[in-house]
Amino acid sequence: MTETFEAGDVTLRRVREFVWEIPPEGDMRVPARVLASRPLLEQIADDRTLEQLRNTTHLPGVTDYALCMPDGHQGYGFPVGGVAGIDAENGCISPGAVGYDINCGVRMMRTDLTYDDVRGREEELVEALFDAVPTGLGGGGVVQGDAPTVEAVLERGVEWALEEGWAVEDDLTHCEDEGRRPDADPDAVSQKAKDRGRNQLGSLGSGNHFLEVQRVTDTFDAATAEAYGLAEDQVVVLIHCGSRGLGHQTCNDYLRRIEQEHADLLADLPDRELAAAPAGSELAERYYGAMCACINFAWVNRQLIMHRTREVFADVFDRPWEEMGMELLYDVAHNIAKKEVHETSAGERELYVHRKGATRAFPAGHPEVPAAYRDTGQPVIIPGSMGAGSYVLSGGEASLSETFGSTAHGAGRLMSRTQAKQEFWGGDVQDGLREGQKVYVKASSGATIAEEAPGVYKDVDEVVRVSDALGIGDKVARTFPVCNIKG
């Protein structure tokens, strides 16, 4: 008999280990799949995640199945951790299925330092980073951009940073799409969005965004770890942030326009938050071009923060950063929609692959993996919480057949920010991390520390275990925090 899992009015049936399916019924165009262990499934049984996932199967052109990654939880319309491959010719594109923070993502920078080099100097380092990298809501960035600067960043991405001395050539070759989305259309980004972004170039923002100095605690795959330049005890830097007010404004601009101009499509959807523009429409093209421009902005944002971090390390350790092996390992987006060609049940199709809180995980040999990682598969960076550490995976062979080339993006929230602030007090969390785990955290707001307390997250080990077992993203290395700055 088929094993089932009941959650409210949703019944999932087990397809095989870690694969659960909501069979199509009513206006569902395809099944919905959750990739999770039973404990992870139980953690999304009582919120809107499964209902939202089911809703996404109503989107025109959704292909084969809608998916929820192991770290999934409820979001705006479309679950965080959601993946949908939607036909780019006959389907649609949905801003809510990309997320408000366009190209929210992570980059990891290597160093040649070991934990011994930073131990005892955590406080000095965390203070220096906090002084150098703007955090929190509002304006102020590493760079104060004027209007032409914003245009250049939207158009050319990290190439702009290279020209301006904020990057080296190797940074481009170790970034998804070499740091530039060619489909970017800066004219499709509103003046209001550009104005908001102008003084936010090189700023972390708030919420779950952070910069963390970490040490590698484990390697699981010696050959891939070596190819990625990772070894136990090594110090690395992880940067998690997105496109700030510029991306947020762009998402909002297009949601409102799409709701108005494609009200007929919206009328057939179960949730207003899923508003989508039909493929081929002017608005679909404009949103795609604007989103790609925001992607470039976010890559530059992370680039500026990384380069500033190099300067901080040079200062603190009194050596040129080039002599400390401070190279970009990889930068990967986890809030994005991309035109990609995939093998589907209907044959080869060009899809808008929507990944919202999901990471692309292309395996070895895929032509879109940067040359540096063509033989190992794309690095997949999965940040965990301040108390649990993070993972580096490599894109798995099964990702292309199972998940449109995707895997998880983090530990996944267990509770809302409001609930977190009722459960935790920022100062206590900070003290506990420092005294218990030698993790030095500095934030511009105590509330943010409470909202991001380790206890508000699911078990990242369990999330990664599922990814690895399914063969969509394979374990390479694990890291643990040393010091962390956040909004």
Added chain:
DNA sequence: ATGTGC
């Protein structure tokens, strides 16, 4: 996530 609302 966000000049912390739709």
